[in-house]
Amino acid sequence: MVFRVRLPALLALPLMLAGCVFGGGGEEDRPQQRIRPRAGGPVTVRRPATADTLQCHAELAQAGVRFTPLPDQDFGSGCLVEGAVRLDDYGLPTSGLKAIRCPLAQRFVAWTRYAVQPAARIVYGQAVVRIETYGTFSCRGIVGNGPAASGRVSQHGLANAIDIAGFTLSDGRRVTLTDGWNSQDERDRRFLRLIHESACKRFTTVLSPDYNAAHYNHFHFDMSGRGFCR
Ligand SMILES: [Zn+2]
Incomplete structure (x- = not known):
């Protein structure tokens, strides 16, 4: 799909993207800028759900x-969970799920049903029976050394992002982002690219192993921004 992005917006993109923290060199140098949940635990914000x-x-x-x-909860450091749900059963066992904002949950469920399952049937002739994630909510900052990483909370800190690590098919075969994205087996590459393409139509920010080294092992989907697909 085509994204129309004006040049200034394009230049600003690396600053806007809500990355994931798996390592994150350099952050140790700036402890004062670390984002972490407040020691006393989250504060529950009591207010009625929005329309x-x-x-x-x-x-x-x-x-x-x-x-x-x-309930809405404020974890400190800008980590705030509002309008989130816990997915108890949407038809597919999924590891690692925590609090997830409702609109993201909706799109995630639709993606598994209308993109992941059909793609698995087309490519492998099988159903997906399990999804592995690296989670949804996590109070943390954006990865990296640039200005974007300087104390900015990740979309994960808002329960507005999910990291997808892999899939198990009905015959027990496991397809992971780590091994599958550039797999020798053409089917893995095709399956992962099909569901990546569909994700780009459903989520407003989609990062794959092609985006940067930090994403070698997962897809990151979130509902920030206006359409970034990499
Ligand atoms: Zn992520």
Whole structure:
């Protein structure tokens, strides 16, 4: 798909992207800028769910998803979980899920049903029976040494991002981002690229192993930005 991005916006993109922390060299040099949950634990923000959140809950329920609405919580350092749910059962066992903002949960479920499963059937003639993730909510900063990393909270700190690590097919075959993205087996490459392409139509930021070294082992999807697919 084509993204129309004006040049100034393009230059700003690395600053806007909500990266994932797997390592993150250089951050130790700036302890004062580290983002972490406050020691005393999160503060629950008691307020009624917004109309958008209630609408999202209704749509999730209509889609046959079992979920638990979570209270809004402020973890400090800008980490704030608002309008999140816990996915209890959406039809596919998935590891690593924690709090996830409802609109992201909706898109994630739709992606597994209408992109991941069809792609697995086309490419392998099988269903996906399990998804592995590196999680959703995590109070942390954006990876790296640049200005973007200077104290900016990751979309994970807002429960607005999910990292996808791999899939298990019905015959037990495991397809991971680490081994599959540039696999010798053409089917793995095709499957992962098909579902990546579909993700770019569903999530507003999509990062693959092609984006940078920090993403060699997962897809990062989040609902920030206006359409970045790499
Ligand atoms: Zn991520």
